[in-house]
Amino acid sequence: MHVLSWTSRWSLLACVWTILGAAAASDNSGIVEVDLVFPRNDTYAPTPLLPIIFGFQNSPLAPALAPQITFSIWNYDNKSDAVDTTAYDVRWANFSSSDPYFEYRGFVDFNVEKTWEIRYTVRWFSCTKDSLEYPYDITSNNTYKSVVFTTKNAGQSVDLVAATNEKGCSSDAGVAISVTDTLNATGISSWTGGDTCAVVASSTVTPNPCQIKISEAEASSISASVTARACEAQNPPIECPAGNEGHGLVVGGVGSKLHLFDPSDVFRLGNSDAARAG
Template sequence: MHVFSRSLAFLAPWLLLAAASNVSGIIEVDLVFPRNDTYAPFPLLPVVFGFRNTELLKFIYARVKFYGRPYDNDNITADGISATWNLLGTNYSANDPYFEYYAYPRIFNTEGIWEIAWELVWNTCTAESLSRDDGAHFYTNYLSGSVVFTTKNSSQEIDFAASTNNKTCSKSVGAAVNITDTLEVPSGSEWFGGDTCAIAGFLPTPSPCEITIDDATASSMSSSITSAACVFPTPPISCPSDDQSGAPRLAVGGMACLAAAFGGLGYI
């Protein structure tokens, strides 16, 4: 994993601001699927991220960006996938861990080697950064990583519950952010995270084995992806009739969104 950050100069706080609340904890963001493994080609393959300690995400204005393409192919005209998730405003209260995903049709329905590269972007503050004469400032931070996986005939079928068990979870990649406290943001500040921003500490080591998908969540995600795909005039899978439930199912929770494949790379 490559870790890097871009921020304002990090100075010791010189003006004591009101703490919003005694909030602390470690946020974890993991690429749950795909992992560094080999899978059978499938006409509808999701990219799944899992989030832990989701109640803290609102304090850091978190965004996840990712793209996928054939491995070792730098040709920007090659078929690929790309998405950006803005996690601000998401209702996390009912689900921890929380899962977010896109399902992509047809691109991965062939043998090949693929790369999914992702980036977590978030913002933090300090007492000093909120007290500048020219207005409140916020630090922009980045963590990034990638995973390479293979699609090959006669390989294992996609099973998201199994992919998060203790035998395979070490193959996932993720990022962790340590929140040590929060501060109230001065009124009139240009800040998308509400009235509060987070103070961050050291970058802890991610614990991907802590985010798992149980059978009930997997079934719910499978149904959501199937329903979303079958809205399209020419769905990539065989869809059940109104009185049937038999269709290719993926075991994946949370909100489902089907994204069309596109030519070229970039964030949307």
């Protein structure tokens, strides 16, 4: 029989405590990255709807930043022509469901040959121990980015898996935020997020949007989700599955054309062509 001495036992416990402490620290710190995953600076075939997808790397830590994304779609050749403006308020998103976490919608404006620009803003909030003392001084941060792409008849079909597995992509498509700690923000009236807020490093970090990949399963999930939303419209831009012809959406008593559509019948899910709905 082998008997551990008290010294050995305490050494073993110290190692366990060190490991647990390191794990806890990693849960409260790390690089959170927000990336425009799709579209990229490329040329695509015109499509009745196009997904605009943002991804969050190290997503379980994202709620402490209370992140928000706003963007506008512009006619690149006419800088005064804004096609659409949208906000992704993801403060209450289920970031723990996957890492990376994807936030997406589909848009109907891209069934023509044209050059487009997406101008987007990533907004997040941070705090310090002092800022959580009355009168509370929560810091908001904004980073502005843009991407230009083209829809042209000779362009490639939209393929989320292939697009995110290409070797070349620009770091300009991402925003990286270095979180050094999280603090309890429960009951802080000026805090717009959940129970914790992030302490953010002053130094900048270079984003790595190429690290995000969309799998076949994830592409299929995106397709199914946005198709369902598209088919709720009064006049869906795509052929909908039988029994889901669209119910229309009424906002403020006025019929509204949805801007949420899914690429299931007009873009490919990875390497195989998606079956056409209907």
